[in-house]
Amino acid sequence: MKLHEITYGLRQILFEPHNRAKIQVSEPEQKNDYLVIDSLKVKHKDFGEQVVPFNQGLNTIIGGRSSGKSILLGCLARLCGDFTPIKKSKSSYDDYIADIVKSMSLDWRDHSETGNRKVDFFPQSYIIDLATDKKKISELVVRILRSEETFNEKLSEIKDFLLEQTGKIRSLFAQYKSVKQEKEVLYEELLALGNKQGIQQEIDKIKCGMAELKLSMLEGLSETEEHDYELKKEQLADFERQKKRAIHDIKVLDGIKNLRLLIDISDKLFDLDKPLSDIIEKSYSQLCSEASEAWKKRVGTFITQQEEKIKDLEKEIKFIEESSEYRKAQGLYAKNQEYMGYADKLKVENKRLENILQKEKNIEGRGVKVYPYISFKHTEYIELINRYLDGRASVNQDVINYQYKNSEEYTAFIDSVFDKLYSRQYILKRGIDIEEAVEHVITFNGFAINYNIQYQGDDLESMSEGKMAFVILRLLLDFSKSDYPILIDQPEDDLDNRAIYAELVRYLRIKKKVRQIILVTHNPNIVVGADAEEIIVANQHGINSPNPDEIKFVYRSGALEESFKNNNSNILLCQGIREHVCDLLEGGNAAFQERENKYHL
Template identity: 45%
Template sequence: MKKKFDEFVQKLFLKALECNIQAIGITDYFVIDGYKRIKECYLECPAKMETLFPNEEIRKQVEKIYIFPNIEVRLNTFVGEKANAVNYHIIFSDSLSAQIIEENFLHRLTFQQDAGDDKPLTKYNIEEYGKSIRENNGNKGSDFLIGLKHVTVSSENILEILRSNAFGGKYFITVPVDEDLSAISWKGRDYSSRKNIYQQCHFYMTSNAGTASWALANVEKEERIREFGSIKPCIWGSDAHEYKRMFKPADNKYCWIKAEPTFDGLRQILYEPEARVCIQKEVPDSKKDYLVIDSVEIVHDDFFKQVIPLNSGLNTIIGGRSSGKSILLGCIARLCGSEKMIKEQNQEYDSYIDDIVSKSALYWKDGLEPQKRKIDFFPQGYIIDFASKNKGENQRKELIEPLLREEQQYCDGLDVLQDFYSTHTGILHTQYSRFCVLRQECRELKEKLDGYGSKAGIESEIHKIENQIKALRETMTDKLDEAQEKLFEAQKLEIATLEYQIEKANEDIRRLQFPSVRDVFSDVALDIDGVSESVMVLVDDAFKAVVDTSSKEWILRLDGIIGELKDKVTVARNSINSIKSDSNFVKAERLFEKNKEYQDLSKSLSEEQGKMKLIIDTGQILTDKIIQTGQCLQELVDKHVEFYQKDKEFCDMVNMQHGDISITARLTFKSEIYQGLVESYFHGRAKNNYGIFDYHFTDLQTYKKHIKTVMNNLLCEKCQYTLKRSTTIDKVAEELITQNFFSIEYDIQYQGDNLNSMSEGKKSFVILRLLLDFSKNNYPILIDQPEDDLDNRAIYHELVQYLRDKKGVRQIILVTHNPNIVVGADAEEVIVANQNGIHNENPESKKFCYRTGALEESFNNEKQECILYQYGIREHVCEILEGGKDAFRIREQKYNLSE
């Protein structure tokens, strides 16, 4: 029998190691023999352990497995449709010896044998009871086993004993729940009995998802607490009665408890029934190993050399003033590659951090390099700096736009805007240059037109000469008839027109042969931001090939146009020669050449007619140029307001929502920039400037009208405004038309309130949530004392709940001196920092030292020399953090728990 139990113990623990089991409940029926034997004859017997587990490493792992006694009894209460007896489990703390449990609990329980007196629940009495049943009913088996099958006890008797001082806070009651409590009727005849039993339980034993959800009472907590006394978590085990089922629960529904493998660790599921226990196949923590910092090793003369492990959930660093809390966080941030200042405006502090990390190391959970990876690090005061009232819209953009870029549609929208800004301003400058060229051409044409003389005067002179020629012809004996004379006049006009066309064509040919026209592609450059170098090489090659092809095509087509113009010149000259050789033209020329007066008059007439033609042609060209100039100015205004239109399109698109926080965009007129430009260039006291100084934006159409009016008044023949002496009209006009006076601003709302209307503390909390909630990254989060940026109400009611939610998806490491964050947010790991001093000694008297542990770790051992090891984590929290005891009390009473 002894050898068989040795085999059982060996298989039990080796299988536990194989399945990575950290805690085992040893269940005994009405006794504690199994637990007692394993504890006293094996785990507390080094020689025996060495025999069963000769490998020292395995033996040490076995000894770390936490075992606890679970005594199962049968109640004399029957519930359910089949009136089944209730199996009642009492889990005891391992701090109680088996002897105390046996003598002060089991032997004080009583059971009723037949209709006789109550008997103590001892092995002897159970055996006697079994013997009586066997003799009366003929049951087979040992008397003890028969007795066990028939013994029942009352829950009242159990509770009376457990509530004595000997067991206070050292037991848990649970019952198996085989039915879905969310689906059963609570109005049956056994309602009172069933309710009474479930009220007594600390937790239920079930893997039924419906029951687990019902027990947590997510939407009716207060009502459930009133009816059943507290919120009940659910636990589950393999309930193995044979080796092959050992540590293999049905349907692989493993019970995962997030706590130290101790009795107090198990107690945590009562305080955090939703967060600390989970029944499922896979490990509840779904974070990727490459996104979790596993540990940090600080190596420096000021520090006790140690590797500080980190939890994948919430890690809080606490300690007294100047104990090295922020130093540790800063070292972790710097080792991850953060270049942010650890302490604002304190270069000496940052240099100290750099000195520490030069020999220190950080390890990621995946065990791979590189050490430096992305994190979200918020140094002390970083968040309040964003929230402070003196921060402008540019800082708001720095906060919001990186978050927008994580959404593809907004990223594309911002890229389109950036490309538009960079190209559109250049387009406006080019367009304004074109306007200036057209305006200058208009001036030159007007000067040329003025140089030709008065149109009315030339018309009068032509009329006078024509009369003189007419009178002279009437006196001539040898003359042309009327038809020949008309033909000759038409021929002269045609020759004058053709000569003008030749002159114009030659001028066009000359201009088209300018290098600036022929080499137009030589200055074309390509500038693309954000494209990788290797891709840019390919893009450059492709662009050069297109430019080369286009340049050749351009020259070819340009030469074709020049060839066509030369052909027109040749045709025109041929036409002139043809006219001059015509018999009528030759006769008329010969006839009028003999008459000197006629020749002079005819020459004068031709000259004046030429001037008139120039005036008419130049006037038409001027009219066309004026129209082009006006159109160019209108295009400038139209293109200028495209700033508004493009920005408005983007604003209308932006609508990001995450829970109760939303981000929207709106377009605003940058009146301060507009007024700054006006005040820089325009005299403020001049009455003719009042209209431009008094402008206030209302809508796009009135703005467009205003800009056009200002540009017209600036650029008309005589400027309608009074400018400062150092200012030129072109400088003002170009800056005005190329400047974007509109700005995209972002509105942040939290629970219906605009960020601008919030207190600084609430702003900071909302900004923290923005930075984390709207980011798709799951990098570790490092925060230094967030409570410095927030008010107390925000800390407890909002930040704490937020941290509880966020730590499930991202590793969080934060420095804090607020117990509500440590305890209220249920930190998975607490790191206690200490600076060496009198009564605060560190190992090796090093200046800084750290110790880590779970919230539930509790002990007092003042024999230890080092302060960090004199107390458990709970005691350190209560000692270091003001209000620590209250924080634990609030946590432990929130579900109305009582022993």
């Protein structure tokens, strides 16, 4: 049986039969000793010398305004190693607590003192601040989901995918810049080469002149010899092209011989044990070295093949050039300087035409596409754009005021921004490098994993702040797999009364069986409705509420069923815990009455 003493304790079992009495061999609802705060000891001028005991279940701290309730809870948090600010925008409050804890010690039920131990601490207004901050809600959901192994695996997959895609985009952009520079050079060369139509007309004119000259060159070459000479010239031209291509390929292969094949994994090892991390890093480094050497060897084989090909081609070229038929024809044609002049001119014009055709082919169709997905990070996008673009320029307003609609539309938008940046249609801030601006825009991951939370058919964003705060509190209490103590300061400030009684009380009843809960409250429904095992009454010394020896802050604890009144001048000792609950908490009598009427007692 869970009771304080016989007289009123047995009566409490009638009020709470399911929670106050068990028939079994072992004591129910026992928690691990290292997860239970047993007591707090303090010896300080503002507190005197006190010991504040705690129960392993639900502990509620009550009292009038500025009676030291939040101070006590804040000291518990600090002694456990949690340095979350106790009061928003009140650094002096935190400074005061930092001074007090120097004179305090925390005893855990495993007989160890103080020392940093994990607790969940939610200071005043923490829950409503969290409920109205989308980013913090997402962080909370991720924190809870991280306790699931499958979630961590999927999250790692997504992170790896994003890193891989960002790397690909950077690589493609580097290629794009190279191609763009090539393209600009090609355009300049194309203009320098002349008009394509004019060159073709010139070629036709030269051919006519050469044909007329050939009729006069009848001294020495038969039709068969002339035909063989033309074939050999074509063969020579083809061998020269192959040789040139092979030389080009060797340069390309030589450039990729020292490529880094494997990614750096050091940032993925930080969660591992240090010795294991060192072993893996060493093994991975060795693997990288082996792969690099194997790659160099493989590429070297391809280079050797191309070098052998060049040697073979040079032999073929030499064989043709030194053949008697070719040399005879060359000699005859060389005698006719006018014909050779035509031939050289034809060669130049043909080369120009070939260059124009090749450059036109190279200029066609160069583009990069980016396909982002998931939800858009608008704030980060604005920060990025403002870093590079002049916000005062009217031509920049479409990109500065952009509003995300969907991934397809965003893709088209980024394509447009990409083109306009490169064509200098946007005005950049002074000193900004356009290449840097473009690279950061196209590699910006503007998408994040967000979480839509629903409760009773409503989306979180459509709820009232009170209901929203309760749902967040439920996430904190009901879905966490942690079993260390929970410290909460006045959760009712964020919730409406109906939610407190109907929902919060029910969750406190459930959670206190598996986790120690210590909370500050002004609401009697939490104290009485949740059947708190320990009620700690706080009092600040005053004319109408004197403490012994005029000590500033004094605490007294006891069970809910403790009830009496006497003439003691000490405000905390002149009545029982039940009477303190009724005096200090508005609606306290009604809460007790509702509890007792539940079973018509």
